[in-house]
Each structure stands twice: as structure tokens, then as C-alpha cells.
Amino acid sequence: MRTIKGPGLFLAQFARDTPPHNTLEGIARWAKNYGYKAIQIPSWDARFFDLDRAYDSATYCDEVKGKLADIGIAVSELSTHIQGQMVSVHPAYDAMFDGQCPPHLRGNPEKRRHWAADQVRKAALVSRRFGLTEHVSFTGSLAWPYFYPYPQRPAGLIEECFAEQARRWKPILDVYDENGVDLCFEIHPTEDVFDGDTFEMFLDAVGGHKRCNINYDASHFIKQCMDYVGFIDVYHERIKMFHVKDAEFNPTARQGVYGGYKGWLERAGRDRSLGHGQVDFGAVFSKLTGYGFAGWAVYEWECCLEHPEVAAREGAKFIADHIIEVTDYAFDDFAATGADRAANLKLLGVGA
Template identity: 65%
Template sequence: MKTIKGPAIFLAQFAGDAAPFNSLAGLAGWAAGLGYKGVQIPAWDGRLIDLARAAESKTYCDELRGVLADAGLEVTELATHLQGQLIAAHPAYDALLDGFAPPDVHGNPRARQAWAVEQMLLAAKASANLGLKAHVTFSGALAWPYLYPFPQRPAGLIEAAFDELALRWRPILDAFEDAGVDVCYEIHPSEDLHDGVTYEMFLERVGNHPRACLLYDPSHFVLQQLDYLAYIDIYHERIRMFHVKDAEFNPTGRQGVYGGYQPWVDRAGRFRSLGDGQVDFSAIFSKLTQYGFDGWAVLEWECCLKHPEQGAAEGAAFIADHIIRVTEKAFDDFAGSGTDLAANKAILGIA
């Protein structure tokens, strides 16, 4: 067993144009002041990191780490959710997804995908230069518009989508293998990898690639009513990252999992600040510790009610209180008899 590292915080929801949230140094000082020990950096935010430069220069990466070290922090992982989404994008979302990419590839899905692939390859090198072991991203989605089987899906449609998804990701996974970094897919609605079954479909098609791993985030499982504790039992060997995010699901006579197209505040399933939702984090931290999870507990703040700065301030203490310092001895050692093999055989009558 290992003691989970943390608390850490994902900076995506906090970066902004006003100080201290408009620079890595400013965010580092702010996060450290709240009690965080690590930060997860969104690789699409040029205010925080130059991804291409990080892929090319260990010196630059050392400078980034130095900025964090000055505040008493470490970088936990890089994140490419927006770039990963563009690896596989159904045409229905083209107009919406253009905003994830630079203007010169807008309106050109093929060029946009090529840009995303290059971003992922840069992320592999940058992660290695930063000395990181894991990286988080989204899988993208070709089949998501056909989630519900009506109109009836043509035979082979989903299989073809997952074949193509694996084809696009395999060379990226190989690049991360060369870099010595795990690709941790955040299992998430709107992604083709949105539950355990879809992850297994993908994993089979990439030949059980050793770098095709998982980020664990229980909030998404609450919203789709999946057993988030059993999920750890099933997939713990592939879980390399952990987003600590709360959620609640309160169905009514008017709406359930699908939410009736309502805004977040009016949905039956909502993300909440830590401690305000229904996730049993004591059980989660116990299971991850039991299975020897060797990573960081990273706050991902998303809440439709609470101010982000309040959520961040409360989140550091919440995570720290849930981290289990693993024991180095058995609780009943005091009652040990100190017998040896010969004595054991005598006790069993087989001496």
C-alpha cells in the first residue's frame, strides 16, 4: 500500500485574465496559500505553459518546475482534454469544437484533427521532460450521437466507430510509450469512452496497450448511476490518476439521468463542491489506498452553486482529511506469538 499524494488542484477552472489567476506563478502562490501541494496544468492554456517549448526544452521545463517549487508545489500532470476531444469528432459537433483549436484550422476538420494529433505528441514529450508519469485527456467521440438505439442503429455502426477510434489513438499511445508516460482517459459523458464497457471495447482494439490507462472521477459515475466503488475493484490496475470531484443525483417525477435539456442548476444530476454532494469519498480513498494507487488526489472543481474560490479553499482541507497515511505494521502485532516454522508444524500436528 502507498499513501496517496495531495492535495493537488486542476488549474483549468481557475485560470483567468486577472491576477493572480493569469499566470502560473500567480496561481501557484494562490494554491499554496490554500494548502495545496501540487497543480495539474491544462496544456491548452498559453498563460500557464507553452506546450511546444516544453516538448523541446528540458531547460524550460526545469524553469516551470522552479516556479512551482518556489511556492512549495509540484506539477502533478499535464492535461489535454480539449486536444484529445479533437482526435475523434463527429461532424454534428464541428461548429462547437472549432473553438478548441486555433483559428487557422477552423472549418477544416481534417486539419483540426492533425493539429490535435500533433498536440498530443507534444504532450508526450513535454510530460517526459517534466518528469511526469501520467497524462490526462479525453478520447473524443464518433459514436456519441447514437448513444440511444433509436432510430435503430445499423449493424456494425458502433464497431466501425471504435475501430476508427483505436486506429487514431494507437500511434499516440505508442508515442507515450516511448516517452514512458501513461495516457489516462477521463471516462466522461460525450466521449466514446464513457463507462467500463466502452473502455474495454477500446482497450481490446488497441491490443491492451500498456499506456491506455484511466483517470478515476466518481462524479461522472454518480450522474450515470454506475457503481463507482465496484469500478475501482474492476479497473484498479489501470487507474493512474484521480480527480476528486463531487456530484449528486436527485431524480424527480419530471426528469432523471437525461436531465430534460435543463441548465446545470436545474438538472437531477449536478456536479457539486467537495462535501456538498453524494459521493462516498471515505470509501473511495480506502479502496484506492488498499489497491496501492500511486498518484495524486487532484481537486477538479465544478459546481453550479458555490463560488470557485470557496470551493478551492474548502477542497484542500477536504482532500487532506481523506488521505490515509498507510500503516507500516499490523494492528494486532502486539499479540504475535513469535513462532517459527517448526512450531507452526507442531501446532498443526504435522511436525
């Protein structure tokens, strides 16, 4: 067993255009003051980080690492959630994604796709330059409009979806392998990989690629009514990253799992600040620790009720209190008999 590292903080939801949340050094100091030991950097946010520059310049990477080291905070991982999702976009979502991509790519889905794939590939080398061994992203989605369809899906549609996903992602996974970095997909509704079954479909399609791994986030499973603790039993060998995010699912006579047309406050399934939802983090941390997970426990805040400043302050302590410092000896060692094999055979009544 190994002790989970943390607490870490994903910066994406805390970014603002005002200090201290508008520069990497400013937000790093802010996070450090709350007790965070590491930050997870959204690579698309130019206020914090320039992924293209980091790819072109090892010196730039060293400068960023040095500034953060002086502050006393580490980088847990880099994130390409937004770029990864743009690797595979169904045309129904083109107009909305144009609002998230650089202006020169808008109105050109194919150009956007190649740019996104290149961004995710670049993050592999940059991760290596930072001494990181994990990276987090999304798979994107080609089949989500057909998630619960009528008329029924034609035969072979889902198989073709995952075959196409493999054609797009297998070369990217190979780049991550060349750089010694695990690409951890966040399993998430609206992505083609949204639960265990779809992860297995994707994994099969990429030939069981050793760099195809999981960013575990129980909040996405709570809202799907899944066994989020049992999920760790099934997939612990592929879980290489950990987002600590709380959520709740409170179905009513009017609404259940498919309550996404309502605003966040009115949804049966919604994200909450740590300790305010239904995730049993005692069980989650115990299970991950038991399986030897030694990555970072990184807080991702997406609560629709609590102020982010309060959530950040309380979240650091919440994670620290749940990290289990693993023992290096058994609790009953005090009663050890010191028996050897001969003594054991004698105790069993077995002759030498």
C-alpha cells in the same frame, strides 16, 4: 500499500484574466496558500503554459519547474482534455469545436484533427521532461450522436467506431510508451469511452496497450447511477490518476439521467463542491489506498452553486482529511507469538 499524494488542484476551471488567476506563478502561489501541494496544468491555456515551446525547449521546461519549485509546489500531471477530444469529433459538433481551436484551424476538421493528435503526442515528451509518469486526456467521440438512437443503430456501427478510434489513438499510445508515460483517459459522458464497458471496447481495440489507462472520477459515475466504488475493484490495475470531484443525482417525476437539456441548476445529475454531493469519498480513498494507488488526489471543481474561491479553500482541507497515511505494521502485532514453521506445524497437529 502506499499513501496517496495530495492535495492537488486542476487549474482549468480557476483560470481568469485577472491576478492571481492569469499566470502560472500567480495561481501556483494562490493554490499553495490554500494548502495544495501540486497543480495539474491545462496545456491548452497559454496564460499558464506553452506546450509547443515546452516540446521544442527543454530549457523552458526547466525554467517552469524551477519557478514552481521556488514557490514550493509540484506539477502532478499535464492535461490535454481539449486537444484529446478533438482527436475524434463527429461532424455534428464541428461548429462548436471551432470555437475551442486556434483560428487557423477553423472550418477545416481534418487539419484540426491532425493538430490535436500532434498536441497530445507532444505532451508525452513534455511530461517526461517534467519527470511525470501520467498524463490525462479525453478520447473524443465519433459515436455519441448514436448513443440512444432511433432508428436502431445498423450492425457494426459501434465496432467500426472503436476500430477507427484505435487507428487514431494506437500510434499516440506508442509515443507515450516510448516516453515512459501512462495516458489516462477520463471516462466521461459525451466521450466514446464513458463507462467500464466502453473502456473495455477501446482497450480491446488498441490491443490491450499497457499505456492505455484511466483517470478515475466518481462524479461521472454518480450521474450514470453506476457502482463507482465497485468500479475500482474491477479496474484498479488501470487506474493511474484520480480526480476528486463530487456530484449528486436526484431524479424527479419529471427528469432522470437524460436531463441534459436543462441548465446545471435544474439537472437531476450535477457536479458539486467537495462534501456537498453524494460521493462516499471515505470509501473511495480507502479502496484506492487498499489497492496501492500512489498517484495524486487532484481536485477538479465544477460546482454550479458554490463560489470557486470558497470551494478551493475548503477542497484542500477536504482532500487532506481523506488521505490515509498507510500503516507499516499490523494493529495486532503486539500480540504476535513469534512462531516459526515448526511451531505452526505443531499447532496444526502435523508431524515434522
